[in-house]
Amino acid sequence: DAGITQSPRYKITETGRQVTLMCHQTWSHSYMFWYRQDLGHGLRLIYYSAAADITDKGEVPDGYVVSRSKTENFPLTLESATRSQTSVYFCASTPGTGGQPQHFGDGTRLSIL
Amino acid sequence: TQLLEQSPQFLSIQEGENLTVYCNSSSVFSSLQWYRQEPGEGPVLLVTVVTGGEVKKLKRLTFQFGDARKDSSLHITAAQPGDTGLYLCAGAGATNKLIFGTGTLLAVQP
Numbered sequence: 001d002a003g004i005t006q007s008p009r010y011k012i013t014e015t016g017r018q019v020t021l022m023c024h025q026t027w028s029h030s031y032m033f034w035y036r037q038d039l040g041h042g043l044r045l046i047y048y049s050a051a052a053d054i055t056d057k058g059e060v061p062d063g064y065v066v067s068r069s070k071t072e073n074f075p076l077t078l079e080s081a082t083r084s085q086t087s088v089y090f091c092a093s094t095p096g097t098g099g100q101p102q103h104f105g106d107g108t109r110l111s112i113l
Numbered sequence: 114t115q116l117l118e119q120s121p122q123f124l125s126i127q128e129g130e131n132l133t134v135y136c137n138s139s140s141v142f143s144s145l146q147w148y149r150q151e152p153g154e155g156p157v158l159l160v161t162v163v164t165g166g167e168v169k170k171l172k173r174l175t176f177q178f179g180d181a182r183k184d185s186s187l188h189i190t191a192a193q194p195g196d197t198g199l200y201l202c203a204g205a206g207a208t209n210k211l212i213f214g215t216g217t218l219l220a221v222q223p
Binding site: 031033035040041042043044045048050058090092094096099101102103104105106107 | 117119142143144146153154155156157158161163201203205209210211213214215216
């Protein structure tokens with residue numbers, strides 16, 4: 001089925017470890033986004049991508065790395081996880097510009113001990 | 114930095130009551146979107162408003178975009194338990210990025 005899928009759904013890791021969150025979409029949307037959702041902060045943009053090999057920082061990029069070698073995949077890596085990165089992470093995609101709606105995955109709940 | 118403040122943050126009401134959620138900013142947006150998010154899922158788009166003063170209805174939900182395109186409201190008439198969820202407004206500006214509000218968590222008790 002077409003859609004946007006995130007994996008894993010749940011992850012527990014320790015501080016200092018590297019962890020990668022995966023995001024895959026089947027619509028061939030140009031734009032993809034990574035957000036974190038924390039109580040009292042709503043959704044905050046970490047990184048986004050306008051196309052394969054084009055990425056840019058969002059509001060809270062520190063401690064995160066992204067890549068986009070293929071249009072359909074947009075992995076997010078925490079190179080050395082910290083407790084402050086415990087959060088729920090959402091990936092989203094949209095076909096183009098002009099404030100078009102974003103389509104979200106179901107999220108990855110990440111806990112860093 | 115563009116900010117969107119939502120109020121109230123939390124709302125617990127009885128089935129059948131009416132309610133209004135507000136989304137305010139000092140910035141102008143080209144359009145504003147409303148999403149609903151249920152536990153364990155990502156946000157899902159409810160509506161997009163584009164024109165200042167625009168009103169859109171989705172069954173018992175009424176969305177309004179302020180004349181100056183800086184604020185918006187969501188009114189629910191005769192709330193049902195199925196309306197329970199987190200409501201998020203999101204403003205679109207000159208770029209492709211959305212600025213999300215802080216969210217309103219609604220609980221409708223049967």
